Amino acid sequence: MEEYKAFQAKGSVTAEDVRAMMKDESFYARMRNYHRALLRSNISGSVQGNGDYRVSGTPLSFAGNNSNNLRGGQSQRCDGEIAQDSCKANPQDPHQSNSTAPACRDAQGIPLPVSYDYDTNFYQCRPLDVAATEPELKFADCNALKADATYGKYVNFCDNRFLASAGKSVGYLCLPDPNKNTTNVLVASPATGVITAWVNPDQSANLKRLDRCGFDIKTDVNGRPTRDGVWATQRGCVQREGYVTTTVQPYWSTTTETVKVCAVEAQDRAMNPYTGESCETARFNSDRSCGCGDKMRRCEITDVHTARVAAFNEEPLYITDAVVRNDEPYFNILTTRRSFVNGPLAEFYKQRQGVGVFSIKSPxxxxxxxxxxxxxxTEWASYVRDSTHSGVLTTPAFLYRFPTQRARVNEFYEAFLCKHFAPAADANLPPPDDACNRENNLARRCGCNYCHATIEPTGAHWGRYAERSALFLSPEQFPRLDVKCRDCAINGDTSCGGECSQYVMQAFDGDGANSLGLLKTYLYRSADEEKNIEGGPQALVKRMMETGDLERCTVKRVWNEFLGRAMTAEEQRMYLQTLSQDFAKNNHSLKGLIEQVVMSDAYRRID
Incomplete structure (x- = not known):
């Protein structure tokens, strides 16, 4: 209001006044908001952070879907009462025979189970209580049940389970769940004496038996030994490793206190020592031999995920801010290799963090x-990305927000060319039985071709960036044709060991049959269109700079931003060409364009 009154008293606003205002931080804040809206810079809903790579609690532990592979149950944690390397000192269920773990670690130092609990997906577990009405539960603890002549037969299924409200393990009697059709048919084995298993009389059923829980994780559900480097938890059991203590703080920690970490998560291996499989890929969190790595770098907590997403959202705005603030040619925002990182992003790239959550190659x-x-x-520092990058168009925020080549083309056309994809008003479709309707190539399919004849080859400019991720597919690692993938596809092995997800592995037409083993982005591309793949987004921007569309669209958007409405047809006739030409002549200075717009008669009329 004070600024308004000052200019009202002055009587007029000069170009010098406008330039002075464009040096104020409030102007740059406005431009950041302008570009945030233009780029829709928000990937909060685009990254699948479902928690399977997060640790939490004390000890720090995975507690997501991956716990099925590690411990035998979803959301199951390690045993926080037993130190991994003192696993024989304090067994959880001393009332049972063979209750002490035979070893704390295997020959390669991989943590083994130190305790077990019965899985409530199969068992109904009820607490022991001397005041209980059920006679089989009227015991102070599992030792008392063991000594009973009638109910001592259940000793192997008397389970000391950690009860958070009590802060310790208490006794539960776990018997096959009588409320489930799969378990209420099981009968005790042996029929007399101490029970060691529950057996289904119908041996054709899927669930044939449930054995008493133990420490074995090297036998599969069919009773066969697993190969080295593969572990299988026992059906009906949650088999927990213990914890370790360390003075090495997680990368997100600001304290120096000793940290308790589950023994599996505390490991720092680059690969499975038996199979040679990498621990630096998304599979690490379900491989018992991997762990979270040095300073827990492969894992995250909720606050870390939030900080990373926020940083990725801000990165393109720092790119645009630098261009505007330095009065550089405006379309540098689409081509510059300069970018910015704060602490979370710098550590993310330097320490190769975020495995399994973000698919991003260090820029x-x-x-x-x-x-x-x-x-x-809060502090951001600039650096220069490698030659594959092109302004905001290759930032993780853009690539995740617009996850497919088609989405990336659509955003580029809408945001920077002010164009929308729609068939012509007089477009016609052939009869439904026309072969054109069955064309797999959308650039040729009837009706689709009105838009996709442009979308498909233009999308190839992002062909070296994987869809639904921000991973750059380098030619060295992802050649145009992969012979191994081709041979797998020809032999009908469409997965090829999980190595060929970026390649054409199935044929749906003649072109597909001739493209097996080809990087997907090359499918249906002509020799000229393949140049788009190698040229990347930089080549697209360069080509569009020759059309004048970038200038005209920017004029329209700046006009809309500062007048609060779109250009009318009459205003386009009066101003668009002149403003666009002056914008180009003035080295594409956005500040210069804004000055011209706010000094125009249309702006001063405030209509």
Missing amino acids: ADAATLPAMTYANT
């Missing part, structure tokens, strides 16, 4: 990235 050699601590969330 520059780790040694060239600014050195910043994870906790430094």
Whole structure:
């Protein structure tokens, strides 16, 4: 209001006044908001952070779907009462025979179970209580039940389970769940004496038996031994490893206190020592031999995920801010290799964090990235990305927000060319039985071709960036044709060991049959269109710079931003060409364009 009154008293606003206002931080804040809306820079709903790579609690532990592979049950944690390397000192169920773990670790140092609980997906577990009405539960603890002549037969299924409200393990009697059709048919084995298993009289059923729980994780559900480097939890059992204590803090920690971590998560291996499979891919969280890595770098907590998403959202806005603030040619926002990181992003790239949650290749050699601590969330430092990058168009925020080649093309056309894809008003479709309707190539299919004849080859400019991720598919790692993938596809092996997800592995037409083993982005592309793949988004921007569409669209958007409405047809006739030409002549200065718009008669009329 004070600023308004000052200019009202002055009587007029000059170009010098406008330039002075464009040096104020409030102007740059407005431009950041303008670009946030233009780029729709928000990937909060685009990244699948479902929690399977997060640790929480004390001890720090996975507690997601991956716990099925590690411990035999979803959301199951390790045993926080037993130290892994003192696993024989304090067995959880001393009333049972063979209650002590035979070993704390295997020959490669991989943590083995130190305790077990019965899985409530199969068993009904009820607490022992001397005041209980059921006679089989009227015991103070499992030792008392064991000594009873009538109910001592259940001793192997008397389970000391950790009860959070009590802060310790208490006795539960776990018997096959009588409320489930799969378990209420099981009978005790042996029929007399101490029970060691529950057997289904119908041996054709899927669930044939449930044995008493133990420490074995090297036998599969069919009773066969697993191969080295593969572990199988016992059906009906949750088999927990213990915890370790360490003074090495997780990368997100700001304290120096000793940390308790589940023994599996505390490991730091680069690969499974038996199979050679990598621990640096998304599979690490279900491989018992991997762990979270040094300082828990492969894992995250909820606050870490939130901080990373926020940082990725801000990165393109720092790119645009630098261009506007330095009065560089505006379309540098689409081509510059300069970018910015804060602490969470610098650590993310340098320490190769976020495995399994984000699929992103470091945009520059780790040694060239600014050195910043994870906790430094508010300071941003610039650096130069490698030659594959192109302004905001290759930032994780853009690639995740617009996850397919078609979505990326659509956003580019809408945001920077002010064009929308729609068939012509007089477009016609052939009869339904026309072969054109069955064309797999959308650039040729009837009706679809009105838009996709442009979308498909233009999308190839992002062909080296994987869809639904921000991973750059380097030619060295992802060649145009992969012979192994081709041979697998020809032999009908469409998965090929999980190595060929980026390649054409099935044929749905003649072109597909001739493209087996080809990187998907090359499918249906002509020789000229393949140049788009190798040229990347930079080549697209360069081509569009020759049309004048980028300038005209920017004029329209700036007009809309500062006048609060779109250009009328008459205003386009009066101003659009002149403003666009002056914008180009003035080295594409956005500040210069804004100055012209706010000094125009239309702006001053405030109509």
